[in-house]
Amino acid sequence: MDTEISKIMANDEKYLATLNPVDRAIASRFSARxxxxxxxxQSEIEHLLEVAGWAPSGTNMQPWQVYVTSGVVQKNLSDAICKAFFSGEKGHDRGWKYYPDEFFEPYKGRRRACGIGLYQTLGIGKGETEKMKQQRARNYKFFDAPVGMIITIHQDLEVGSWMDLGMFLQNVMVSARGQGLHTCPQAAFSDYHKIIRSHLNIPDDEIVVCGMSLGYGDPDAVVNSFRPEREPVSSYARFIGFEG
Ligand SMILES: Cc1cc2nc3c(=O)[nH]c(=O)nc-3n(C[C@H](O)[C@H](O)[C@H](O)COP(=O)(O)O)c2cc1C
Incomplete structure (x- = not known):
């Protein structure tokens, strides 16, 4: 049962139809590119941010900050980052660490499968580095989404608050589904936090955690058919004390 469900693509209408509305909003979310x-x-975005604000947080600290961009501001930001990206401009770094220096199993394999799966969906073969670069650059165009968000957190907050921020972000993405909208969370933006800071007047004591594209996913774009599989519940949960 577990394996069967986890192998079903989350965009499979038959599978989604078996779910209650909350579960359907969760399972129909995917990273739209x-x-x-x-x-x-703006009122729709305000609504989903308000709903997302119901996320729990340790001692209700609500550590999230969101910069919502659209129009010319979004375009100028995208252009500036793309320019730096394509010219290989030096002096950019993430400013925080997402991944370990050395990947190890089972994470290494899952990460690899994700990358290969995305490129296969796009018809990009092994070694086609220029095409891969172009795809990475699509991040900085917010994948043509009409809204681009930048999410930050105060630099003096700890890992617990980052956990709270993750819950908030998931709420944003799930609430977006409730309005028929799609999202893509993007750590790629943090690599260019210096440019983002100057364009959006973000104070130095805030860390740029990620960006997020928001809009209506293009149903005809092949990239949006990519659904990385999930592990079955039995691979990460132990049930103790349920028998007898
Ligand atoms: C914090 C965070 C940062 C991410 N950064 C990127 C990114 O920069 N570019 C991208 O294309 N996908 C990014 N992703 C999307 C992941 O690749 C995706 O969530 C994962 O492969 C599972 O696929 P799904 O979201 O479609 O279910 C990010 C996801 C998270 C949670």
């Missing part, structure tokens, strides 16, 4: 130009009203 191509968006329609259809605009999103």
């Amino acid at each position: 191509a968006f329609l130009k259809t605009p999103v009203e």
